[in-house]
Amino acid sequence: MPPTSRGITRRSLMAGGAALGLAVALNSPVRAGIRSTGSRPTPLTDVFRLGVASGEPDSRGVVLWTRLAMDPVSPDGLGGMPNRQVPVHWEVAKDERFKKIVRRGVEDARPEEAHSVHVELDGLDSGAEYFYRFKVEKELSPAGRTLTAPAPGTRKRDLHLSFTSCADYQKGWFTPYRRMAEDHPDLIAFLGDYIYEYGDYKYPVRDQAGGECFDLAGYRLRHAQHKADLDLQMAHAIAPWTVVFDDHDVDNAWAGDVPEQPDPPFPGRRAAAFQAFWENMPMRRSQRPKGPQMSLYHTLRWGSLANMHMLDTRQYRDLYACTGKSGTVGDDCTDRFDQNRTILGADQEAWLSGRLRDSQAVWDLLGQQVFFMQMDWTNGPAHGYSNEGWDGYVASRNRVTAAIADNRRNGVVLTGDVHAHWAGEVKRDYADPESPSVAVELVSTSVTSEGDGADAAANTQTLLTENPHVKFFNGRRGYVRTVLSEQEMKVDFRSLGYVSEPYAPAYTSGSFAIEPGNPTLNPA
Incomplete structure (x- = not known):
């Protein structure tokens, strides 16, 4: 049976956040300075400053x-933890008060994985709500809420899905995460740029620790400062996440093996970014990187109601059409139509085509990073297309579009990257x-990027x-909230008036409904 409770309340979430201590309440971590000394380890205190999460x-x-951290902004990226393994006890319960424990165990937090x-749990009930927490020595973590997916063949359980992208710490407060948590979604999809690798801005809203990320310590530090944010912790604690990276999780505008600018050797930088990304996300062991390679793309199934195909448009793409650099190209850039060009790589394209061919779900969602629809960004008779999005890989887009159409899938492309809400129809x-129209594209704005x-x-x-196939735009910060059922997909574009100060209210800037078999946007 579906859970009758919507789970952790706003009050309990706030209480859980408060338990982390006033040191992180305004995102200004105090350095604990606690280290292991002598042969007898110093007791560990305040180790759950980065919160808890669940996923996949x-x-x-x-x-x-x-991830254990007593000092989230420690320059070495190791969170002020001693150089030793730490046993971490965990338990899972059916109830918020942990009276009905169903699973418990212990895992070692290792220094080589930033603690x-x-x-990775198995054997739980399908379509069920659970609560979980961790314990180190005498300290309990805040509790988190999570859900398992409905059993295969199940279509009656709606999916409350929210998604967003692009969280630049220096550009604003993470209030969109808080507002998303208050909606109590079943699943959150994050579509890239969880961190920004940049160094300091001249006029930041908030000061970040460390300079530009080049090595493992830098990426670990950047992730830790993000995770110490209480608004982000609320969003992680309220529902499971599924995630993909984009460029700023590694290096702006990287493409395959090529960085934006000459770097220290890029394979090493990419390996460091991938390692920190995996360490800081609730991802499966099968997704753990091997040096500069990471198996990111995968399908998450919500019974037979929806398949969520999470794509990787960075690791396998060809270099940018015509210029070799990301930017806007005109009609004279015929290279973007090359039949051999791909943004997904041959193996991922074949995998996605097979998943769409074999799908029995009502909805097939493509969670990915960059604009899928054609988009002319130049006013007037001239045309200008972004060669960083799928407009730079037209043949690759045509093949995916054909796979959606030929297999008669109810396709909805979920996109991040462009720091604004957009909605349109794929032709x-x-x-x-x-x-x-073959499918619908829903583009989420950013959490904070662009202020x-x-x-x-x-x-x-x-x-x-x-661009008459594009139906909606809003340039505020926020997220997209959806409810999927057998009958329709309801879509609310949630916007915030500001992120330059904390706690802005969210409002619905646009609402649409999509019906199975009719890939158009209908105002709701």
């Missing part, structure tokens, strides 16, 4: 995560206004007119 649920289990813990032929933003830009109406 299936019908029988989920991943539970925490992160990944508990087989964008040059033909009468071309039928407060505005509801509309000066050229918004021009862009919408020149």
Whole structure:
């Protein structure tokens, strides 16, 4: 049976956050300075400053995560922890008060993994709500809420899915995470740029620790400072996550094996970023990186209601069309139509085509990073296309579009990256206004990137007119909230008026409904 409770309340979430201590209440971590001395280890205190999380649920289990840190902004990226293994006890319960314990165990938090813990559970009930927590010595972590996916064949259980992207610590407060948590979703999808690798800005909203990330210590430190944010901790504690990276999780505008600018050897930088990403996310062991390689793309199944195909558009892509650098190209850039060019790589394209062919779900969602629809960004008769998005890989987009259409899937592309809300319809032929829609694309704005933003830009109406398949724009920060059922997919674009100060309220800037068999956007 589906859980009758919506789980952890706002009050209990706030109480859990308070338990982390006032040291992180305003995202200004105090250095604990506690180290192991002599032959007798110093007792560990205040080790759960980075919160708890869960992720990648299936019908029988989920991943539970925490990372121990007494000093989140320790320059070595190791969170002020001693150089030894620390036993971490965990337990899972059916109830919020942990009176009905169903599983418990112990995992070692190892210094070589930045004292992160990944508990990969199996054998749980399908479609069930659980609560979990960790313990180190005498200290209990805050509790988290998680869910397992419904059993295969189940379509009656709705999916409350929220998604967002692009959280730049220096650009604002993470209030969108808090507002998303208050909605009590079943699943959160994060679509890239969980951190930004940049050094300090001239006029930041918040000061970040460390300079530009180049090595493992730098990436670990950046992740730790993000995780110490209480708004982000609320979002991780309320529901399981599924995640993919984008460019800023490693290096701005990287493509395959090529960085944006000459670096220290890029394979080493990429390996460090991947290792820190895995350490700080509730990911499965099968996703653990091997040096500069990481198996990221995968399918998360929500019974037979929805398949969530999480894609990797960075690791296997060809270099940017025509210029070799990311940017805007015009009609003279014929390289973007090359039939051999791919943004996914041949293996991932074949995998996705097979998943769409074999799918029996009502909905097939493609969680990915960059604009999928054709988008002319230039006003007037001239055309300008981003060669970083799928417009730079037209043949690759055509193959995915054909796989959705030919297999008669109810396809919805979920996108991040562009720091604004957009919604539109995917066409087989964008040059033909009468071309039928094949799928819908929903683009989430950022958590903080680009600052407060505005509801509309000066050229918004021009862009919408020149791209008639695009139906909606909003330039504030926020997230997208959806509810999927057998009958429809309800979509709310949630926006915040500001992130330059904390605790902005969220409002719905646009609402749509999508019906199975009708890949169009209907205002709700």
